[in-house]
Structure formats: C-alpha cells, structure tokens
Amino acid sequence: MAATDGPLRKSRLSLLLFAVPAVAIVGISVAISLPDAGSVRAAFEAPMVAISLVLAIAALVWGGVFMSRPIVMLTREGVERPDGRKLKWAQVTAVEAGEETTNAPSQSGANRQTVHEVTRLFYGDGEVSKITTTWAAIGPQAAGDRIAEAFAQSRKPQ
Known part of the structure; x- marks a missing residue:
C-alpha cells in the first residue's frame, strides 16, 4: 500500500490563478500611472503602483499557502x-x-x-x-x- 499512501497535491498550474491577477494588478496600475509620470521608471514610483505591488505580493503569498496544502x-x-x-x-x-x-x-x-x-x-x-x-x-x-x-x-x- 506504500504507493497509495501520501498526499494528493495540487497541480503547479493552479498557481496561475494567483500569478495572472497579480501581474494584471501591477500592469494596470502602471498603465494608469504612466500618463502622469511620463516614464515607466517614474510610474513604478507612484503610490498607486506601490499599493498594487503589495496586493500582488499578498496574492502570490496566498497562492503559495494554497499550493502548499495538499488536497x-x-x-x-x-x-x-x-x-x-x-x-x-x-x-x-x-x-x-x-x-x-x-x-x-x-x-x-x-x-x-x-x-x-x-x-x-x-x-x-x-x-x-x-x-x-x-x-x-x-x-x-x-x-x-x-x-x-x-x-x-x-x-x-x-
């Protein structure tokens, strides 16, 4: 029975459920900040992008917790x-x-x-x-x- 014992794990592709929205959040915030900032570098320094980065990182951490737990x-x-x-x-x-x-x-x-x-x-x-x-x-x-x-x-x- 050794082959059947153990955890049933989630697919690594399910991390995309968290990574895709995280990238979208940051991308949209950069796109919104870009006209006012004038350059991509300045857009990344905008407060809205910083908040979006924090939210994106939180989504990725949550995804990591979700992935680490077996079914x-x-x-x-x-x-x-x-x-x-x-x-x-x-x-x-x-x-x-x-x-x-x-x-x-x-x-x-x-x-x-x-x-x-x-x-x-x-x-x-x-x-x-x-x-x-x-x-x-x-x-x-x-x-x-x-x-x-x-x-x-x-x-x-x-």
Whole structure:
C-alpha cells in the first residue's frame, strides 16, 4: 500500500490563478500611472503602483499557502483533510468517482455551470464526503483511482 499512501497535491498550474491577477494588478496600475509620470521608471514610483505591488505580493503569498496544502492525505487508516478532519477507511462503505456540477448566478445572463471531478466517499447513514480532484497534480482520474486503490487496499486482509 506504500504507493497509495501520501498526499494528493495540487497541480503547479493552479498557481496561475494567483500569478495572472497579480501581474494584471501591477500592469494596470502602471498603465494608469504612466500618463502622469511620463516614464515607466517614474510610474513604478507612484503610490498607486506601490499599493498594487503589495496586493500582488499578498496574492502570490496566498497562492503559495494554497499550493502548499495538499488536497487530502491518504494514510493506511483513512483520509485526512488539510483542515484536520479525518475519515477512517473502516467507516467508508463505498468510493465513487464522478463529476459535480455547481451553478453560479450571473447578473449578465443565465447561471454559469462549472463541472469539477470529485471522488465521493460514502459512510454512515447515507453521508457523503466529497474530495475534489480537479486540480490534482497527477490528474483528476489518476487521483480518483489512487483514492479507490487506497480504499481497496484497506479492505484486504493483512
């Protein structure tokens, strides 16, 4: 079971969710300051750009914290979430991989739908714990397969 134990990490590409807005914040503030400053160097010395740089750095730090936390940690005993909640394999009755569709209201038109890959862990009296594997570094299906394999390994006699 050594291959299934360990953290499910997020893809490094998910850092782009923080880096792209950080670059955009700084770029827009420089573009706004440029006409008054006269040169790019002077624009970078403007207070608005300094505040934007601080916000951009904060976004990148937050992204680093987000990236450092695993999606879940798989152990021989069960699944541990980054928030400290634990679900033991002995409690889990079934594992099912699939998709989860969420609706986000939009002011400009119809609701937007987002589809995420999830692995559902069924336990107790019909209770379900969902693990979102969309951003998994090894891929959503491979992450779901790894969770299912860890569950199957826990059911084998030792």
